[in-house]
Amino acid sequence: MSSEKKKLLIDALSDMPKLSKRSLCGVAAVMNALDVEEQNVFNMRLNDIREFRNKYPSKLNPAGSSWLAKVLRDNSYPITDKVINLHIRGICSCR
Ligand SMILES: [Zn+2]
Numbered sequence: 392m393s394s395e396k397k398k399l400l401i402d403a404l405s406d407m408p409k410l411s412k413r414s415l416c417g418v419a420a421v422m423n424a425l426d427v428e429e430q431n432v433f434n435m436r437l438n439d440i441r442e443f444r445n446k447y448p449s450k451l452n453p454a455g456s457s458w459l460a461k462v463l464r465d466n467s468y469p470i471t472d473k474v475i476n477l478h479i480r481g482i483c484s485c486r
Contacts, residue, residue, distance in 0.1 A: 416483035417474035421463060441479050 418437070422430055436459055443452045452458075456475040463470045477483050 414484055416478055416485045417470045418478035418483065419485055421468045421470050424468065437475070437479060440475070444479070 456472040460470050460472040
C-alpha cells in the first residue's frame with residue numbers, strides 16, 4: 392500500500408461519524424417537547440402498553456402503540472408506532 396493510500400485510509404478511519412440528534416429515540420424527543428403534565432400522561436400510556444403486553448401477549452391492544460402514535464401525530468408530534476415499540480422493548484438510545 393502506498394503511503395498516500397495509507398494516509399487516506401487512516402484519515403477516513405479517524406473521521407468517525409458522530410452521534411446526531413437523529414439517533415435520539417423518537418419517544419425521548421417527544422418527551423422533551425412535552426411539559427411535565429403531558430409527560431406524566433404519556434408515560435402512563437407507555438406503561439399501560441408495556442403492562443398489557445406482559446399480561447396478554449397474544450391480544451391486540453386497542454390502546455396500543457398504533458393508537459398512541461396516532462394521538463401524538465394528531466397533536467403535531469411526529470412519531471411512529473415502530474419507534475414506540477422499540478422504546479417499550481428497550482431497543483433505543485434511552486438505555
Ligand atoms: Zn427510547
